[in-house]
Amino acid sequence: MLTGERGHYEIAAGRDAGPYLRALEHFAQGMGLIPEQIWDAPNLPSRHLRFGGPTGAAVPLLWAHAEYVKLQRSAADGTIFDRIDAAYDRYVAGNGQRHAMEVWKGNRQVPAAAPGTLLRIQASAPFLLHWTSDAWQHASDTRSRAMGVWIEFVDIVLPHQDAPIQFTFLWVEEHRWEGKDYTVAIQAHAGTRIRRARYDTYARNVV
Secondary structure (H helix, E strand, C coil): CCCHHHHHHHCCCCCCCCHHHHHHHCCCCCCCCCCCCCCCCEEHHHHHHHHCCCCCCCCCCCHHHHHHHHHHHHHCCCCCCCCCHHHHHHHHHHCCCCCCEEECCCCCCCECCCCCCCEEEECCCCEEEEEEECCCCEEEEEEEECCCCCEEEEEEEECCCCCEEEEEEECCCCCCCCCEEEEEEEEECHHHHHHHHHHHHHHHHHC
């Protein structure tokens, strides 16, 4: 299946999908059944595994067969035949402005984000976000919106400035203030540093 998807990528990039079609055909077993998984490591005779052969997973995997048929059609057309044009126009051909996004929630309190980022503050209950971008000289109140999956959120596009965003919550159903302020600093390349810190924490835990 992944081989077929890679073949579609090659067509989208204007290249030849032939090698991937031939690979799928060589992976087929018996009467042409394509297995779910192919062994991509050195031969392991003790477990009856050989390079390029089936692993013992599901045979046939109809999803893989469907991907092969789709790839044949796309190769014949010279384009991805089932491409969704609306999605292509929006994400590839379109010029619409899109913001990087960072999500803040109770169990993921990001400390910083880059200017221009769409900061999404979310919770599991309706809330009024009381927030400021100038150290409480001025403040705004924004009512959360529901996603329909028990998530309420407020979006703030972070300005290009040095002052952080500060905020607190009024929990609407309880009519109760959070009683605590939260801060998100606005820093260039903040997203990269946060991801690196998460990776370092994960690596330490694994070791």
